[in-house]
Amino acid sequence: MSDNAPAEQTEQAETEPDYRFTLANERTFLAWIRTSLGLVAGGVAVHQLVPGLAPAPVRNSLAGILIALAAVLSATSYPHWRRVQLAMRRGGPLPRSPLTILLAAGVLVISVFAAVLVITE
Amino acid sequence: MTDGLQPERTGLAWQRTALAAGAVTLILIHNASRSGWGAFTIPAAILGTAAALLAIGGTIRERAFERGDTTSPSRATLPALVALLITAAAVASFTTLLL
Numbered sequence: 001m002s003d004n005a006p007a008e009q010t011e012q013a014e015t016e017p018d019y020r021f022t023l024a025n026e027r028t029f030l031a032w033i034r035t036s037l038g039l040v041a042g043g044v045a046v047h048q049l050v051p052g053l054a055p056a057p058v059r060n061s062l063a064g065i066l067i068a069l070a071a072v073l074s075a076t077s078y079p080h081w082r083r084v085q086l087a088m089r090r091g092g093p094l095p096r097s098p099l100t101i102l103l104a105a106g107v108l109v110i111s112v113f114a115a116v117l118v119i120t121e
Numbered sequence: 122m123t124d125g126l127q128p129e130r131t132g133l134a135w136q137r138t139a140l141a142a143g144a145v146t147l148i149l150i151h152n153a154s155r156s157g158w159g160a161f162t163i164p165a166a167i168l169g170t171a172a173a174l175l176a177i178g179g180t181i182r183e184r185a186f187e188r189g190d191t192t193s194p195s196r197a198t199l200p201a202l203v204a205l206l207i208t209a210a211a212v213a214s215f216t217t218l219l220l
Contacts, residue, residue, distance in 0.1 A: 022193040023131040026200070030134045030137075034137065037207065040145055041144070044214065060218075060219050068211075
């Protein structure tokens with residue numbers, strides 16, 4: 001019985017959430033990973049495949065923003081998945097995601113940058 | 122556990138992510154071949170490892186779904202490793218391409 005006591009306590013503090021929510025959290029994590037991979041691909045493409053777009057330093061800055069954003073997104077995706085999983089296990093409110101605003105701001109910067117490059121060509 | 126669509130969708134998400142990682146690995150290998158290999162091979166190797174891990178880990182996860190095991194601990198090694206490797210690949214790409 002004494003062996004079961006701590007396990008029971010943990011059981012009360014944390015319960016297995018509905019598997020649909022567990023799987024949805026997992027899919028969301030994977031979607032962030034794919035977004036990050038897409039940004040890496042975009043960064044390499046800007047660096048290598050469009051030599052006529054702008055002078056090399058300008059083009060490299062754009063590639064740098066893309067790849068840096070990719071690194072930040074993938075680095076924060078796991079801690080976010082974990083916070084959501086813990087919140088669900090403990091029955092607490094879901095944590096806010098800093099990732100969405102970060103991605104929106106990053107893509108805005110990239111779009112404006114790319115637009116300026118194309119227009120001033 | 123009558124709703125088989127959720128596990129199936131999650132299994133497909135793993136496969137899709139493995140495919141995306143594989144595709145980006147090919148882009149990095151292409152980039153390395155054009156740049157004379159050397160340090161450019163590093164990001165390709167890291168991302169290739171991540172792609173393999175996603176494919177293998179995703180398959181293991183899908184097998185678990187088929188057995189009816191859809192639990193997920195609050196701390197999981199596979200997502201942590203995947204996120205770590207892809208961050209490392211991005212940092213290595215940044216360093217070799219731009220510095």
